[in-house]
Amino acid sequence: MVEDIDLRNLAQCLRLGKKLHDNGFGLFRTMLKYKCERRGKHYLVADKYxxxxxxxxxxxxxxxxxxxxxxxxxxxxxxxxxxxxxxxxxxxxxxxxxxxxxxxxxxx
Structure with missing residues (x-):
């Protein structure tokens, strides 16, 4: 279960800027989804609201x-x-x- 959060707004809110984008959270979620599907697990995304x-x-x-x-x-x-x-x-x-x-x- 992951939250669908807007990383652009989070980066601006916390004044993290480029640091947050460099960590590759989008790629992490893509890989997590792939691994869940491969192992027969559930990959669920909670609504951002x-x-x-x-x-x-x-x-x-x-x-x-x-x-x-x-x-x-x-x-x-x-x-x-x-x-x-x-x-x-x-x-x-x-x-x-x-x-x-x-x-x-x-x-x-």
Whole structure:
């Protein structure tokens, strides 16, 4: 499961410029897709508007604002405190599972 993020906007946002493009993230995703298909694995892409970082992975509450400097996700509803990237990864995992169930006509 990968996120469909706009690398051009990310490079401008984080002031990384050419550094981000030099790392070849597009090529990495192409190779990852090829390797997944070759091994019979699923390669899924989450919609770029899916709020993986802004949604609590425990209760599903969505924060309207979350700055890049906030590295710990604090849920105002259930009180969960979790690393922002780990929270996003958990949300992406659940999103991928839902996508596979929908694709295969199963109920989650």
């Amino acid at each position: 899916f709020a993986s970082s802004k949604t609590c992975s425990c209760c599903g509450n969505k924060k309207d604002t979350l700055t890049l400097s906030e590295r710990i996700y604090n849920c105002t509803e259930c009180g969960t405190k979790i690393d922002r990237d780990y929270n996003a990864a958990r949300n992406l995992r659940q999103y991928g599972i839902r996508m596979l169930h929908e694709r295969n006509g199963l109920s989650a």
